[in-house]
Amino acid sequence: MNASANGGRKPVSDQYELYLKDESRFSGKAEEIAFPVDAAQVENALRYMTASKTPLTVQGARTGIAGAATPARGGILSMIKMDSITQLSVDDEDRFYVTVDPGVPLSELTHCLTRKNFDTRGWDAGSKDALARLKRAPAQFFPPDPTETTAALGGLFACNAQGLSAYRYGGMAEHVQSVTLALPDGRSWKIVRGEHLFDANGVTLPDGRRLNVNPIRARPICRCPVPREKMDLLDLIAGSEGMLGIVTNLTLRLAPAPLVRWGILFFFSELSQALAFSQTVVAERGDSASVEAVEFFDRASLDLVEELKTNTTQLRVVPEISSGHQAAVYVQLSARNSDIMEETLLSLLDTFAAHGGNENDAWAAEGEDEMQKFKMFRHAVPEAANARIDDICRNCPGVHKMSTDFTTPLDRLEEAAVMYRSGMEESGVSGAVFGHAAIGRLHVNLFPETLGQVEEAQALIDAWARNAIAMGGRLADENGVGKIKRNLLRYMPEEELQAARAVKNFFDPDGLLNPDNMFPDNMFPDNMFPPGMS
Numbered sequence: 001m002n003a004s005a006n007g008g009r010k011p012v013s014d015q016y017e018l019y020l021k022d023e024s025r026f027s028g029k030a031e032e033i034a035f036p037v038d039a040a041q042v043e044n045a046l047r048y049m050t051a052s053k054t055p056l057t058v059q060g061a062r063t064g065i066a067g068a069a070t071p072a073r074g075g076i077l078s079m080i081k082m083d084s085i086t087q088l089s090v091d092d093e094d095r096f097y098v099t100v101d102p103g104v105p106l107s108e109l110t111h112c113l114t115r116k117n118f119d120t121r122g123w124d125a126g127s128k129d130a131l132a133r134l135k136r137a138p139a140q141f142f143p144p145d146p147t148e149t150t151a152a153l154g155g156l157f158a159c160n161a162q163g164l165s166a167y168r169y170g171g172m173a174e175h176v177q178s179v180t181l182a183l184p185d186g187r188s189w190k191i192v193r194g195e196h197l198f199d200a201n202g203v204t205l206p207d208g209r210r211l212n213v214n215p216i217r218a219r220p221i222c223r224c225p226v227p228r229e230k231m232d233l234l235d236l237i238a239g240s241e242g243m244l245g246i247v248t249n250l251t252l253r254l255a256p257a258p259l260v261r262w263g264i265l266f267f268f269s270e271l272s273q274a275l276a277f278s279q280t281v282v283a284e285r286g287d288s289a290s291v292e293a294v295e296f297f298d299r300a301s302l303d304l305v306e307e308l309k310t311n312t313t314q315l316r317v318v319p320e321i322s323s324g325h326q327a328a329v330y331v332q333l334s335a336r337n338s339d340i341m342e343e344t345l346l347s348l349l350d351t352f353a354a355h356g357g358n359e360n361d362a363w364a365a366e367g368e369d370e371m372q373k374f375k376m377f378r379h380a381v382p383e384a385a386n387a388r389i390d391d392i393c394r395n396c397p398g399v400h401k402m403s404t405d406f407t408t409p410l411d412r413l414e415e416a417a418v419m420y421r422s423g424m425e426e427s428g429v430s431g432a433v434f435g436h437a438a439i440g441r442l443h444v445n446l447f448p449e450t451l452g453q454v455e456e457a458q459a460l461i462d463a464w465a466r467n468a469i470a471m472g473g474r475l476a477d478e479n480g481v482g483k484i485k486r487n488l489l490r491y492m493p494e495e496e497l498q499a500a501r502a503v504k505n506f507f508d509p510d511g512l513l514n515p516d517n518m519f520p521d522n523m524f525p526d527n528m529f530p531p532g533m534s
Contacts, residue, residue: 060155066482102154
């Protein structure tokens with residue numbers, strides 16, 4: 001890492017101790033840290049890394065839950081000072097694009113778009129003209145909606161975050177038009193969507209070289225840099241968790257904001273009713289209002305919300321949840337006008353009644369201000385789960401957050417939910433189940449209270465992984481692999497692992513970038529597994 005006034009190396013003293021952790025609650029180690037302020041300093045840091053063979057872990061806002069931003073050794077490169085929105089553009093079809101540094105928080109971009117107001121210092125004339133057009137145009141927004149809005153946009157791309165509205169809008173990568181990628185040797189590429197597609201033997205790269213690798217045809221079991229035929233190089237970099245290079249800017253594609261948006265939270269007395277309702281909503285979505293999200297919460301998740309309300313003033317706007325409710329489903333809708341929305345709501349209430357629901361057990365909110373309470377509700381579940389783990393860690397150091405993000409076919413969703421709940425009851429390890437019912441992805445957060453229960457929790461996760469694959473599902477499908485979940489790659493077919501290793505070896509043959517992420521083989525030392533993960 002090149003020493004300079006702003007981006008130079010600093011020893012990791014107590015002042016920087018928080019950079020040894022991320023939201024996974026797993027703690028790592030490092031000797032040095034640097035805070036680059038521009039792409040040139042990132043490139044210098046990479047040249048130093050390669051010349052000195054010093055491993056380097058890249059960090060954004062450290063909101064990930066798989067330990068990808070937790071350093072294993074060597075140095076840390078924190079991107080939080082690269083936090084400017086640098087450019088705005090519009091094409092001939094009135095589509096707007098915004099270029100950002102990797103350290104810009106999602107919340108800052110949302111704030112600027114909502115108010116149509118940006119810090120334009122350093123903007124060129126074209127960007128200022130585009131801003132004038134933006135102010136006259138219908139409201140624009142950036143569709144990805146992960147739970148943690150403080151996350152940095154570069155980090156969201158690095159793990160290809162999805163979030164609440166993934167059913168409607170897909171993941172982060174689908175809304176990225178281009179990135180600048182700094183490579184381990186200090187050079188940089190501009191990668192533009194559509195310009196570098198994998199053929200049957202690999203892909204031609206921005207510098208004219210070829211990455212020769214055999215792409216696979218199906219989606220891999222675990223999300224990692226596995227190329228597929230006709231895949232865009234941009235989508236290979238997305239989700240690679242900083243192991244192939246460092247993104248120094250991103251150009252994001254915006255979309256017109258929905259004119260009308262509603263959220264409805266339905267409560268059920270039976271878990272099976274909630275899951276059957278979820279699948280019916282997806283199957284009968286029709287041509288009325290668009291379903292943006294269908295989120296499921298089990299009783300343990302509802303208890304977490306009630307638990308957090310006692311210490312969180314803002315959350316008290318959420319009404320008390322009845323003890324008779326065993327599950328809840330949140331449905332988010334958007335429409336062209338209020339008439340369409342009202343018709344859809346009436347239809348949803350009929351569907352709710354057909355699945356054992358009572359109109360008095362549904363909460364509805366219209367508009368962004370009213371819907372904020374539902375966003376707080378959704379965020380409260382993982383936040384309360386983190387608080388629970390923090391309490392446990394104080395009593396039992398060595399315990400860390402353990403969670404899954406397996407995806408199963410929709411027609412096996414109830415089977416998966418029952419599998420998770422029965423496994424926890426039989427093992428005695430407590431936990432909560434919630435997540436994206438519309439796409440078959442339920443998250444399980446486990447709360448082991450002893451090191452022995454950490455081992456039991458890992459055995460549960462392994463058993464669930466095998467069963468999910470047997471159902472035709474996928475593992476580590478949203479939150480990434482990082483260090484916490486890298487042993488799940490043992491379930492990947494050898495063909496997929498070989499393709500991923502070939503990509504990693506091409507970009508970073510010395511294994512210096514984000515060491516110990518993902519690959520559970522001899523490329524990295526075995527003793528870097530967290531407790532219970534070997």
